[in-house]
Amino acid sequence: MTAPEASAASPTTQPATQPGEAALAAVFCIDELLPADARQWQQRARRFAREQIAPTIDDDAERQYFRRELVAGLGEAGLLGMHLHGYGCAGVSATAYGAACLELEAVDSGWRTFVSVQGSLAMTAIARFGSEQQKQAYLPEMAAGRMIGCFALTEPAGGSDPAAMTTQARRDGDDWVISGVKRWIGLASVADIAIVWAVVDGTVRGFVVPTDAAGYSATPIDGKLAMRASIQCEVVLDDVRVPGEGILPLAQGLRAPFSCLNEARYGIVWGAMGAARSCLEAALGRAREREVFGRAIGGFQLTQAKLADMLVEYEKGALLAVHLGAMKDAGTLTPAQVSVGKLNNVRQAIAIAGLARSILGGDGITAEFPVMRHLANLEAVRTYEGTDEVHALILGRALTGLPAFT
Secondary structure, eight states: OOSOOTTTSOTTSOOOOOTTHHHHHHHOOGGGGSOHHHHHHHHHHHHHIIIIIHHHHHHHHHHTOOOGGGHHHHHHTTOSSTTSEETTEEOOOHHHHHHHHHHHHHHOHHHHHHHIIIIIIIIHHHHHHSOHHHHHHHHHHHHTTSSOEEEEOOOTTTTTOGGGOOOEEEEETTEEEEEEEEEEEETTTTOSEEEEEEEETTEEEEEEEETTSTTEEEEEOOSOSSSTTSOEEEEEEEEEEEEGGGEEEEEESTHHHHHHHHHHHHHHHHHHHHHHHHHHHHHHHHHHHOEETTEEGGGSHHHHHHHHHHHHHHHHHHHHHHHHHHHHHHTOOOHHHHHHHHHHHHHHHHHHHHHHHHHHGGGGGSTTSSHHHHHHHHHHHHHTTSOHHHHHHHHHHHHHSOOOOO
């Protein structure tokens, strides 16, 4: 698929602006830094997010409702597996993919997470490590949004230590039989297939598991105070039988799932800045409109200092995302550099959201503004695809050459 036509979404037909957006753009606008193709895809994602997701997202979050009916539209827009080539995928640049992630997360982290789980994790695992038969069978359907995939790696006791994986797969005639428990698996209860990682004779291997297979069950995790418009599950695999050709033939060892995780982490680098921008725009719009002591609160020094701090960190994070995107497109991006982006941008997005809430005052905790929803979601983003501590240790190892994970 080529870059979208201007009539679908282009810089000349931009979506409606948000409160504070024009004022923020007057100081810093990331759009101007994007190559033409990336900007077209950014505008397409922005339009979809604002027209299809934004109108119902607060209600969906309140009701913990995943709006599955939007998935086909994401596929039609070319946003699923968009960084992959062939098999119905758009084959766009890393920068274009990142810019789309930014726009989706500017509305809600849960939908950038969906695109990430579908494309960066499940589809990437098949594209990189699957057989030609698997690619032909699954990737076109997933790219079109007709099939949903999930990525079952994390375990209840494992968390940041996937090397401690207890899920096992064994041969039984021509089949594989998989047993184990996974937790915090996005989309697992609505997925058609699961990419399940299990230990085979001491080596981690990947499998494509149809979710209607006997012994597979996925239970959504209840009581979440973040990612409420998204789905995360506990998955039980009770002697799930998979045909012999269900194994991903090229996936051997933890390097395989880790390479998929790095794709997802890269999307977070951009996405977190989308949430940060949304919070900054909301705070800026409110600061220019709300009056206390006879004038707009944006006219007080302390409020301006907060806005300035937010802008500086947003601009730094956005520039880092653009820089890492250019490196990824050039083929020079390393996992350690992805960790720099994930660690910094999520951490700073949370700080920006906190300052935005303080500017909004009491109204900042209501659904009138998106800030508390973003703040809660970002705390979840901070935890998945590597916690702050894990990324700090990745960077520490890169700097010193000494592992400190144990």
